[in-house]
Amino acid sequence: MALAAARRLLLHAGSRLGRREAVDGARRFANKRVLVETEGPAGVAVMKLRNPPVNSLSLECLTEFTISLEKLENDKSIRGVILTSECPGIFSAGLDLLEMYGRNPAHYAEYWKNVQELWLRLYTSNMILVSAINGASPAGGCLLALCCDYRVMADNPKYTIGLNESLLGIVAPFWFKDMYVNTIGHREAERALQLGTLFSPAEALKVGVVDEVVPEDQVHSKARSVMTKWLAIPDHSRQLTKNMMRKATADSLIKQREADIQNFTSFISKDSIQKSLHMYLEKLKQKKG
Numbered sequence: 001m002a003l004a005a006a007r008r009l010l011l012h013a014g015s016r017l018g019r020r021e022a023v024d025g026a027r028r029f030a031n032k033r034v035l036v037e038t039e040g041p042a043g044v045a046v047m048k049l050r051n052p053p054v055n056s057l058s059l060e061c062l063t064e065f066t067i068s069l070e071k072l073e074n075d076k077s078i079r080g081v082i083l084t085s086e087c088p089g090i091f092s093a094g095l096d097l098l099e100m101y102g103r104n105p106a107h108y109a110e111y112w113k114n115v116q117e118l119w120l121r122l123y124t125s126n127m128i129l130v131s132a133i134n135g136a137s138p139a140g141g142c143l144l145a146l147c148c149d150y151r152v153m154a155d156n157p158k159y160t161i162g163l164n165e166s167l168l169g170i171v172a173p174f175w176f177k178d179m180y181v182n183t184i185g186h187r188e189a190e191r192a193l194q195l196g197t198l199f200s201p202a203e204a205l206k207v208g209v210v211d212e213v214v215p216e217d218q219v220h221s222k223a224r225s226v227m228t229k230w231l232a233i234p235d236h237s238r239q240l241t242k243n244m245m246r247k248a249t250a251d252s253l254i255k256q257r258e259a260d261i262q263n264f265t266s267f268i269s270k271d272s273i274q275k276s277l278h279m280y281l282e283k284l285k286q287k288k289g
């Protein structure tokens with residue numbers, strides 16, 4: 001409830017939490033966890049996630065992300081968005097594990113509703129979305145990239161990308177799976193989902209999780225040149241085509257949003273799933289020590 005009110009305030013009052021300012025002719029607005037700048041080709045915004053240390057998609061981050069997208073959708077001068085990260089070496093660590101561990105069912109339901117909302121807004125966006133994947137991109141991080149129309153990834157073998165949910169002892173929801181199938185085909189998706197494969201950039205390119213791999217210092221310039229190419233297509237025909245390609249996948253979640261929330265809430269509340277998440281979080285901690 002409080003988040004919904006904050007969302008309305010941010011969206012309509014615009015400048016209270018989300019500041020809009022002019023910098024060298026470029027416009028920018030920033031929430032705490034998402035920075036949006038208009039720069040480069042006309043009509044293009046660059047959206048940078050900045051939720052250190054790993055750009056995990058906490059409830060606050062999801063909300064700010066969704067609001068920023070909504071603002072851009074409402075700004076008729078914006079035709080394309082480059083999605084990238086301000087956290088060195090990390091695109092996004094995906095959903096915030098601490099939102100799914102040790103909380104109550106009402107919290108899980110609220111969290112999942114916001115995950116769905118961001119996904120629907122990204123996946124069905126009328127704007128051209130290009131991701132400049134400049135770091136690790138597991139699970140929900142990969143999901144963000146998969147929503148884009150084109151994916152450029154930095155050629156750094158330390159960075160991996162994929163839907164690795166099964167490694168955590170959880171299961172990718174059907175709409176994550178559908179988008180994976182749409183992107184890499186049924187056989188590759190089936191194998192990668194079961195194994196929880198995290199692909200290196202070269203592997204991701206081979207299997208089709210990303211469209212291009214370039215030297216790390218060229219990720220942004222490549223994303224911009226890709227955007228320029230896409231901007232040359234008339235919006236109405238591109239948008240109608242995108243809608244035709246994506247509508248069925250989006251509709252299958254829209255039809256059953258409430259059931260999906262209930263399914264998530266009961267799944268994630270199970271003792272066995274909480275135990276798996278606990279073990280995974282411990283493993284992340286031990287990796288450091």
Ligand SMILES: CCCCCC/C=C/CC(=O)SCCNC(=O)CCNC(=O)[C@H](O)C(C)(C)COP(=O)(O)OP(=O)(O)OC[C@H]1O[C@@H](n2cnc3c(N)ncnc32)[C@H](O)[C@@H]1OP(=O)(O)O
Pocket residue numbers: 053054056090092093094095096097098136138139140141164165168170171172173263264267268281284285287288
């Ligand atoms: C029907 C039911 C359906 C259920 C479906 C639920 C779907 C879930 C989709 C998801 O997105 S689940 C999240 C999956 N994410 C991951 O597996 C990524 C885990 N993280 C990593 O592998 C690494 O952290 C990294 C991203 C490769 C970065 O490595 P690095 O060495 O740079 O940092 P760390 O030291 O590992 O991490 C720093 C700090 O951040 C914490 N952290 C990492 N990832 C997350 C996360 N996703 N959520 C919350 N917190 C995260 C990590 O624990 C460290 O915390 P500390 O307090 O500093 O120890």
